[in-house]
Amino acid sequence: MRLTAAFAGLALAAAVAPALAEEAAPAAAPAAVASAKLSVETTPIGDIIKNEKAKAALEKQIPEITAYYDQIASMTLSQVAPMSQGAIDDAKLKAVQADFDSLE
Numbered sequence: 001m002r003l004t005a006a007f008a009g010l011a012l013a014a015a016v017a018p019a020l021a022e023e024a025a026p027a028a029a030p031a032a033v034a035s036a037k038l039s040v041e042t043t044p045i046g047d048i049i050k051n052e053k054a055k056a057a058l059e060k061q062i063p064e065i066t067a068y069y070d071q072i073a074s075m076t077l078s079q080v081a082p083m084s085q086g087a088i089d090d091a092k093l094k095a096v097q098a099d100f101d102s103l104e
Helices: 002-024 030-035 052-061 063-072 077-083 090-103
Strands: none
16 A cells, blocks of 8 residues: 555656646746757757748758648757658758858
8 A cells, every 4th residue: 555655646746747847947038049059959940940040041951841840849850850761860960050050
C-alpha cells in the first residue's frame, strides 16, 4: 500500500511540475524574438518565421518547409532534420545558419 501511495505521489508531482514550471516562466517579449541571435540549434521555427528576413532565408534554403510550419513551429531545425528524410542535412543546417548569421 505504501508503494502504491508513493508512486501515486510521484505521478502527481510529475504531472504538476511541468505546469508549475510553465506558470513560473516569464513570457518572452516580442522584441526579444527580433533581437535574439537566430540558431538552427535553439531557435524554434515559430520564432524564426516571425522575422521576415529569417523566414525568407529559411525558405530560400528549404522551400518545402512552408507546408509544415503548423506542425513544427515549436521545434528547432536541428530537431526537424532527422525527420526530414534527408531534406535537411548537416550541410543544409550550416547553410541556413550562415544565412541567419548574415542577417545580424
